[in-house]
Amino acid sequence: MKKKILLVAVMALLVVSAFAGKVTIWSWRTQDAEVWQKIEALLKSRGQDITIEFTAYAPTEYDSKVNLALQTGTGPDIVYSRRLPGGRTQVLIENGLYLPISDHVDLTYFPQASLNSVTWENKVYGVPFAVQVVGIYYNKDYYDQFDLKEPTTWDELVANAEVLKKNGIDPFFVSGKEAWTLTMQHAMVGVSILGPEWIKDLTEGKTNFLDPKFTDVNKRLNDLKIYYQNGFMGNSSVDQDASFAFGQTAMVFYGVWGYQTWKQLNPDINVGYFMVPPITTDQKPYAYTYLDGAIALTSNVKNMEDSIEILKFCATPEFGTIFAGVTYNIPAVTGSTLPPDPVLQEALEVYSNHASPYVYWVGSVFTTQKPSLYDDVLSPGMQEMYAGKLTPEGLSKMAQDAISQWYPPLMNK
Amino acid sequence: MSIKLRYLLVFIIPAMLLYTVFIIYPLFDSLILSFFSWPGVGSRTFVGFKNFQTLFTGSYAKELFNAFLHNVYFFLLLILLELGLGFLIALMLASKIKGAGVFRVITYIPNMIPLVLVGFMWGLFLNPQVGLVNQLLKLVGLGGLAQPWLGLENTALTTIILVNVWRNLGFYVLVILAAILDISPDLIEAAYIDGANNWKITWRIIFPLTFSTFRTLAILLFIWSFNIFDTVYALTGVQAGPYRSTDVLGTLFYRTAFGGLGSGAVDMGLGASVTVFIFMIVMPVSILYVYLVEKRQRSA
Numbered sequence: 006m007k008k009k010i011l012l013v014a015v016m017a018l019l020v021v022s023a024f025a026g027k028v029t030i031w032s033w034r035t036q037d038a039e040v041w042q043k044i045e046a047l048l049k050s051r052g053q054d055i056t057i058e059f060t061a062y063a064p065t066e067y068d069s070k071v072n073l074a075l076q077t078g079t080g081p082d083i084v085y086s087r088r089l090p091g092g093r094t095q096v097l098i099e100n101g102l103y104l105p106i107s108d109h110v111d112l113t114y115f116p117q118a119s120l121n122s123v124t125w126e127n128k129v130y131g132v133p134f135a136v137q138v139v140g141i142y143y144n145k146d147y148y149d150q151f152d153l154k155e156p157t158t159w160d161e162l163v164a165n166a167e168v169l170k171k172n173g174i175d176p177f178f179v180s181g182k183e184a185w186t187l188t189m190q191h192a193m194v195g196v197s198i199l200g201p202e203w204i205k206d207l208t209e210g211k212t213n214f215l216d217p218k219f220t221d222v223n224k225r226l227n228d229l230k231i232y233y234q235n236g237f238m239g240n241s242s243v244d245q246d247a248s249f250a251f252g253q254t255a256m257v258f259y260g261v262w263g264y265q266t267w268k269q270l271n272p273d274i275n276v277g278y279f280m281v282p283p284i285t286t287d288q289k290p291y292a293y294t295y296l297d298g299a300i301a302l303t304s305n306v307k308n309m310e311d312s313i314e315i316l317k318f319c320a321t322p323e324f325g326t327i328f329a330g331v332t333y334n335i336p337a338v339t340g341s342t343l344p345p346d347p348v349l350q351e352a353l354e355v356y357s358n359h360a361s362p363y364v365y366w367v368g369s370v371f372t373t374q375k376p377s378l379y380d381d382v383l384s385p386g387m388q389e390m391y392a393g394k395l396t397p398e399g400l401s402k403m404a405q406d407a408i409s410q411w412y413p414p415l416m417n418k
Numbered sequence: 419m420s421i422k423l424r425y426l427l428v429f430i431i432p433a434m435l436l437y438t439v440f441i442i443y444p445l446f447d448s449l450i451l452s453f454f455s456w457p458g459v460g461s462r463t464f465v466g467f468k469n470f471q472t473l474f475t476g477s478y479a480k481e482l483f484n485a486f487l488h489n490v491y492f493f494l495l496l497i498l499l500e501l502g503l504g505f506l507i508a509l510m511l512a513s514k515i516k517g518a519g520v521f522r523v524i525t526y527i528p529n530m531i532p533l534v535l536v537g538f539m540w541g542l543f544l545n546p547q548v549g550l551v552n553q554l555l556k557l558v559g560l561g562g563l564a565q566p567w568l569g570l571e572n573t574a575l576t577t578i579i580l581v582n583v584w585r586n587l588g589f590y591v592l593v594i595l596a597a598i599l600d601i602s603p604d605l606i607e608a609a610y611i612d613g614a615n616n617w618k619i620t621w622r623i624i625f626p627l628t629f630s631t632f633r634t635l636a637i638l639l640f641i642w643s644f645n646i647f648d649t650v651y652a653l654t655g656v657q658a659g660p661y662r663s664t665d666v667l668g669t670l671f672y673r674t675a676f677g678g679l680g681s682g683a684v685d686m687g688l689g690a691s692v693t694v695f696i697f698m699i700v701m702p703v704s705i706l707y708v709y710l711v712e713k714r715q716r717s718a
Contacts, residue, residue, distance in 0.1 A: 065656075068684075069676065072458045093457075093677065093684060100460040182569050184657040236546025238660055239566020244545055374683050376477050380657075380673060389661040392571060410477055 029081035033067040075102040080305035082312040088122040104302045122296040131299025132319040133337035138352040139260040145275040147255040155279040166232040178254035181238035184384035190258040192366030196291040197281040204363035210414025214404035223397030265333040291361035295368040376407040451690035469691035485670045493643035504590035512598045526588030537652025571663040597631035637707040
């Protein structure tokens with residue numbers, strides 16, 4: 006009997022020691038591996054004996070893998086979760102596979118806008134990790150060479166493009182083969198040209214996609230295509246990165262996450278950023294910003310104590326400083342020190358003061374059901390319009406027909 | 419010689435178990451799932467025929483028909499190119515030309531390249547500005563033909579099919595070559611002695627004697643054409659652009675089941691109804707294939 010008790014005790018000790026101090030984290034972001042190495046080293050230097058096992062999976066397989074693993078009890082302690090609203094995360098919360106962290110972690114360093122994207126029924130599910138800022142990134146050397154200024158109106162943007170084109174420079178590089186970049190382009194133009202108030206009205210059903218203002222955005226984008234590189238419908242975002250980094254084009258409609266790649270490809274590139282300019286100077290320009298995701302605690306957690314410690318650290322400005330230093334992304338936590346880089350500083354300023362509170366692309370209600378404005382309307386619709394097969398009015402009708410099928414405020418409008 | 423049942427079972431049961439777990443169960447589960455709405459987690463909601471209604475007459479009807487036609491086009495072009503071109507190359511290799519062995523290896527090499535790499539390579543080759551294809555066209559004075567091959571509605575799907583042919587042709591060449599080499603040389607020699615020329619030997623002797631191989635390959639091509647996903651995914655992505663001009667049932671399934679881009683809604687039930695549709699197309703042809711193989715074995 007004594008032997009049996011001893012055996013059980015040894016086994017229990019082995020099981021406990023196998024998990025003690027180790028925290029497993031899954032993500033779709035391969036670029037974050039170094040972040041966790043640095044955090045592990047920092048925590049160890051402070052006497053917290055935590056080993057972080059970070060694994061990144063292909064973004065296209067990530068969600069299915071997390072779903073399956075959490076349901077079968079084989080998931081990690083912590084995962085990177087997608088933002089809310091969105092079916093993928095909500096369903097995991099509803100089924101108890103993500104655990105609320107509000108009682109364990111101090112979230113005072115996060116603005117409410119960020120917390121809204123991880124809050125469900127008054128409970129917070131995850132520590133927001135990064136925000137993305139999209140807009141127009143431009144080659145400052147070309148702007149200096151041709152004495153151009155950052156445009157404050159749409160017409161000035163077109164005038165700048167005209168000057169660049171006349172001088173043999175491709176004004177814009179557009180990745181027409183990847184439809185998501187076109188939807189992003191539409192969304193970032195929309196927040197400035199239409200403005201958040203119009204998008205709020207759309208969300209509440211006070212207007213709809215057939216509004217001439219929405220068609221006007223379609224038309225402006227369609228008219229702008231004469232300033233895109235030849236054959237833009239066959240280019241990918243990888244082509245865009247190379248072309249922009251090596252100075253073959255002057256401007257791109259993109260997100261701040263591209264900056265690290267451009268700098269890696271060409272450390273000498275001189276990049277500037279501006280929000281898509283509105284129609285007139287009396288309109289305030291807005292930037293499309295969104296929370297990339299959160300670091301969430303799963304129901305499969307085996308090392309609760311250390312996982313909570315990790316999450317607590319993720320909610321500090323110190324985490325943000327490490328994160329920004331490695332990834333050149335804007336951390337969601339405020340009070341961090343960013344690398345001394347004007348583009349990052351400007352993106353942060355824009356996020357703080359010009360983020361559109363209402364949007365219709367990532368993070369909006371219009372992408373949460375099928376047919377989705379993202380997947381089923383703007384992705385094929387923008388390509389079709391740029392190919393000359395769909396009119397700007399046709400794109401508006403396509404949007405209204407699709408969303409009015411399931412979104413009550415826009416039904417029968 | 420009679421074999422005792424228990425010995426038979428020892429050999430059959432492991433295979434049957436594996437087949438049931440990995441083929442029969444997923445098949446029936448997909449069929450059942452197509453009557454439910456399920457985001458991949460939690461309980462399933464029974465919706466009856468709603469998924470099929472959405473697919474055939476609702477918001478996805480146009481995309482379903484469009485994707486189906488693309489699968490048909492895929493099949494027709496693959497038959498023409500992979501079997502037609504495969505036959506010609508196999509004939510050339512069978513005629514024992516100098517360096518036939520090297521050509522055979524060269525033809526088969528693309529088949530060994532992982533598809534992800536194929537997608538990456540051809541993405542570079544087909545780059546509109548600096549890609550190899552357009553640069554070669556310019557080099558030979560055909561710069562007017564240079565275009566964004568994967569970015570135009572009229573060329574994108576055909577381009578993907580050609581990449582598919584480039585990758586898989588070697589397999590068809592090898593199979594057809596094996597069938598040609600299986601023909602007794604006496605038959606061909608006798609035909610030459612009787613005064614037949616190469617053309618007549620090809621069409622009156624070689625083709626009829628390898629026809630059963632063509633029939634088998636054609637049926638396999640049909641099944642593969644309706645299950646195609648990877649090549650399209652690697653070259654134009656899950657959005658199957660431009661504006662769904664390269665969409666096939668496989669990519670439509672992916673978008674409906676896994677939600678496509680961003681935080682879009684996930685509905686495994688709707689995706690399962692697409693797979694049921696694919697199954698209904700492929701199953702009769704598969705049965706025909708099994709019947710023909712059985713018939714061939716009986717007559718052999």
